[in-house]
Amino acid sequence: LSSNTVIGQVYGDRNLIDEDLFVDLALVKPKRSQHPKHPQEIDPEKGSDLYNREEVEKRFAYREFLQEVISQRTEKRLAIIGEPGAGKTTLLQKLAFWLLQETDDLVVWVSLAELGSQPLGEYLEQKWLTEALRQSREEIKADWGNKFEGGAVWLLLDGLDEMSQTDLQGLKFRGWVTDARMIVTCRLNLWQGNPSQLQGFQTYLTQPFQDEQMQEFIRRWFRGLVAAGEDVQLAESLWSELQESGKERIKDLCRNPLRLTLLCATW
Numbered sequence: 001l002s003s004n005t006v007i008g009q010v011y012g013d014r015n016l017i018d019e020d021l022f023v024d025l026a027l028v029k030p031k032r033s034q035h036p037k038h039p040q041e042i043d044p045e046k047g048s049d050l051y052n053r054e055e056v057e058k059r060f061a062y063r064e065f066l067q068e069v070i071s072q073r074t075e076k077r078l079a080i081i082g083e084p085g086a087g088k089t090t091l092l093q094k095l096a097f098w099l100l101q102e103t104d105d106l107v108v109w110v111s112l113a114e115l116g117s118q119p120l121g122e123y124l125e126q127k128w129l130t131e132a133l134r135q136s137r138e139e140i141k142a143d144w145g146n147k148f149e150g151g152a153v154w155l156l157l158d159g160l161d162e163m164s165q166t167d168l169q170g171l172k173f174r175g176w177v178t179d180a181r182m183i184v185t186c187r188l189n190l191w192q193g194n195p196s197q198l199q200g201f202q203t204y205l206t207q208p209f210q211d212e213q214m215q216e217f218i219r220r221w222f223r224g225l226v227a228a229g230e231d232v233q234l235a236e237s238l239w240s241e242l243q244e245s246g247k248e249r250i251k252d253l254c255r256n257p258l259r260l261t262l263l264c265a266t267w
Contacts, residue, residue, distance in 0.1 A: 022062035022094070023087040023257065024207040025080070029055050044248035059207070062091075066098060075202045076151075077173075078183045081191045082206030085258020088185040091206070092156050095183065105152045106144070108180075113162035117170055120155075121177045153180035160186035160197070168197065208255030215239050217257070221264040238267045 060068065069075065082088050099107050108128060115123055133140060147153050155177065163171065173182065184201065191198060209217065218239055222231040242251045254260040 023082075023091060023209070024059060024061050025065050025091075025204040026059045026207055027057045028081075028203055028205045029057065044252065056205075060204070065204070066095075069204075070095065070098070071102075073181070076181050077201040078181075079191070079198045079201040079203045080183065080185045080206065081188050081198075081203055082185075083188050083256065085256050085261075086188075086206040086208075087257045088187075088206060089158055090257075092158055092183060092185055096154075096156055099154055103152075105154055106147045107154045107156065109156045109158065111162075112157055112159045112171075112184075115163065115167065115171075117167050120171070120173065121175050124177065148176060148179045151179060151181065155180045155182045157182060157184040160184050161190045173200075209257065209260065210255075214242075214251075214255065214260060217260055218264060221261070234267065238264065 069078070080088050080091060096107050096109060099105055108124065110120075110123070110128065118127075129141070129144065160168070182201075184198070186198065188205070191203065195203075219232075219235045222235045225231065226234060241247065242254070250263075254263050
């Protein structure tokens with residue numbers, strides 16, 4: 001909802017995701033075997049697990065991720081991966097706001113689709129900084145350099161998968177930009193196909209909603225959209241329907257935030 005302009009136009013700017021309802025994360029690494037054998041009988045409630053090719057090292061709730069990874073600054077390069085609609089961009093936006101509120105660091109957002117073949121450092125100096133300053137002031141430029149040298153800059157790089165293959169091959173993190181801390185988002189299939197693309201990054205996989213998260217999201221979706229009382233009735237009827245026998249596969253599919261959004265809109 002935070003990045004899809006079509007849904008935003010239809011349903012308005014609605015902040016359904018916050019610290020009390022968020023996608024969880026898991027620190028992962030690629031599995032050695034890319035073609036594991038699966039049993040013939042597949043549990044319909046876990047069908048989407050067949051596409052996972054990762055070994056989970058540790059799971060984090062959102063607040064745990066903030067406290068143990070972001071606040072402690074344990075890693076300089078982080079990657080958030082997940083399937084389409086899994087909440088990667090929303091998570092990155094929330095991290096940006098949290099960093100701005102809780103630290104004095106400089107937070108720089110870059111949509112990688114706009115980067116093209118331009119080197120990251122060149123893009124930051126010639127485009128991002130110019131647009132941010134509007135009217136160039138030397139003291140701010142000096143502070144910009146000091147913050148990079150002091151490791152007080154976060155580069156939030158959104159949408160590695162939206163770059164062309166040519167631009168991806170030319171993307172190199174080198175020079176003075178490596179003084180900054182980096183968080184990059186990327187679709188799961190790109191990382192699965194070429195994990196070396198994010199070599200040197202600690203990789204965190206977005207986790208599907210659990211039942212209580214799905215139920216709370218559905219409640220929030222209908223709240224304010226319809227008359228008082230009707231919102232509760234609609235939310236409860238949808239959740240009840242998802243518990244019915246034969247609905248296991250669609251329930252599993254809708255553990256993804258975007259697909260759950262579309263289900264609520266259809267309902």
